[in-house]
Amino acid sequence: NNLAGSTTPKVFTPTQQDYQAVYNEIAARLEEKDDYDDGSYGPVLVRLAWHASGTYDKETGTGGSNGATMRFAPEADHGANAGLKAARDFLEPVKEKFPWISYSDLWILAGVTAIQEMLGPQIPYRPGRSDRDVAACTPDGRLPDASKAQDHLRAIFYRMGFNDQEIVALSGAHALGRCHTDRSGYDGPWTFSPTVLTNDYYKLLLGEKWQWKKWNGPKQYEDKSTKTLMMLPADMAIIQDKKFKPWVEKYAADNDLFFKDFAAVIVKLFELGVPFAEGTENQRMVFKSTSA
Ligand code: ZEM
Incomplete structure (x- = not known):
């Protein structure tokens, strides 16, 4: 019903194909920019998506990936977010090429892309995040402290709604x-293959002998045999706790189970606090990986 003189604004409604195009662009940049760190921006993109999401507080409904508030000084400068500018800058040309996607959807889509391109499981994705202003920045201290143990991990992750x-x-x-x-x-690094997702983290936690590293830096563990791998006190806590440890054993023994549970919990993490339209929980997109 295209009436002459009607001024209906053109609204661009992106389809799954459009999001796949963004995925492909991020994947191509990951492949191309292989001179960073261990040869990939993948890990730091995963960390950006996690720190955007992990500020969620289920009691107040604040924080989470809706908003991309880490663009602003108070949150960008939180100690936990040190170094994540590399990930945000990596994505800037992608945002310029696809200006219709919000930063908050883009950062999460980048996390999904990085996990899949590093040979992890497929991570179903829902768009629907919008960018918010500086007033929506969360207070410092919502992300986990690596120097702490199981009580702290439970306090932080129970606050987000995890078990x-x-x-x-x-x-x-x-x-x-x-x-x-x-x-x-x-x-x-924690593993010998830091740009490929595997269950090696659990295998190494259980299989290596860990000792305190002797150095001037913060207290961390090193593996006794090669002294090239590390564990944080917060990592070691999950084998020191009798409720956590059985899960470490299950995931060390079964990579398929790890991939299945990891995909499910990442979907939950990436969606915390996002006001999706009703009914969209059955309409998640699954992207084709480059290698598939
Ligand atoms: Zn991390 N993480 N993290 N993490 N993390 C680091 C790096 C990475 C903790 C933590 O203190 C640290 C989760 C959970 C927890 C990644 C993903 C996820 C670093 C090193 C620290 C200190 C930062 C640096 O120096 O660059 C603690 C205490 C956690 C509590 C359990 C969860 C959950 C994650 C995703 C689902 C990733 C991919 C990195 C590597 C980043 C990089 O640049 O290589």
Whole structure:
């Protein structure tokens, strides 16, 4: 019913194909920019998506990935977010190419892309986040402190609405990436293949002998045999706790189970606090990976 003189504004409604195009662009940049860190921006993109989401507080409904408030100084400068500018800058040209996507949807889509491109499981995705202003920044202290143990992990992750099994499944993300002395102060990777998602984090936690690293930095563990891998006190807590440890054993023994539970808990993490339209929980998109 196209009446002459009607001034209906053109609204661009992106389809799954449009989001797949953004996925493909991020994947291409990951492939191209292989001179960063261990050869990939993948891990730091996963960390950006996690820190955008992990500020959620279920009591007040504040925080979470809706808003992309880490663009603004108070939140960008929180100690936990040190180094994530590299991830935000990596995505800037993607935002310029696809200006219709919000930063908050883009950061989460980048996390999904990075996990899949690093050979992890498919992560179903729902768009619907909108960018908010500086007033929506969350207070400092909502993300976990690596120097602390199980009581702290439970306080932080229960606040987001996760249970013990989910805390252990989420921790498997530390198969990816590394610690940087100029960011967190800690040093080194958790696994020998930090740009491929595997259940090696759990296998190494259980299989290696861990000792305190002797150095001037913050207290962290090193593996006794090669002294090239690390664990944070918060990582070691999940094998020191009798409710967490059985999940570490299950995931160490069964990579398929880890992938299944990891995908489910990542979907939940990435959607915390997002006001999606009703009915969309059955309409998540699954993207084709480059290698598939
Ligand atoms: Zn991390 N994480 N994290 N994490 N994390 C670091 C790096 C990465 C904790 C933590 O203190 C740290 C989750 C949970 C927890 C990733 C993903 C996820 C670093 C090193 C620290 C200190 C930062 C640096 O120096 O660059 C603690 C205490 C956690 C509580 C359980 C969850 C959940 C994650 C995703 C689902 C990733 C991918 C990295 C690697 C980043 C990189 O740049 O290589």
